[in-house]
Amino acid sequence: MKKEKTRYTDKELAEFKKLILEKLAVAESDYQQTMDTIMNKDNNEADDTAPTYHALEEGSEVQSKEQLMSMAMRQQKFITGLKAALTRIENKTYGICRETGKLIPKERLRAVPHATLSIEVKNDKRRTH
Numbered sequence: 001m002k003k004e005k006t007r008y009t010d011k012e013l014a015e016f017k018k019l020i021l022e023k024l025a026v027a028e029s030d031y032q033q034t035m036d037t038i039m040n041k042d043n044n045e046a047d048d049t050a051p052t053y054h055a056l057e058e059g060s061e062v063q064s065k066e067q068l069m070s071m072a073m074r075q076q077k078f079i080t081g082l083k084a085a086l087t088r089i090e091n092k093t094y095g096i097c098r099e100t101g102k103l104i105p106k107e108r109l110r111a112v113p114h115a116t117l118s119i120e121v122k123n124d125k126r127r128t129h
Helices: 010-038 051-090 106-111 119-128
Strands: none
Touching: 010 051, 010 106
């Protein structure tokens, strides 16, 4: 009888680390672009000469700034999750469900590399909240 695996091998952890580092690089780049847009660092607009057009745009500008801030906050949360996953890889606790203590399937970790819960636990939490 085969013993149930309790953790991923160093080789498997190295594969996940590579995936996470790639996602982290993209996420940090996206976050920086969003922040640059919010701060108007890449503002290449010419001053508009039509004041009525400008007044109409201000409303949508405020809304899009709020959307950008929301995107930036989600991106920051994602980056934090990825960095925490890297720490779990270093500690060799990566991929272990924090509720059940069982291994989270590779497919789930490939889709959500910062996951700390198995899909079953996550779905149960959704149903009870």
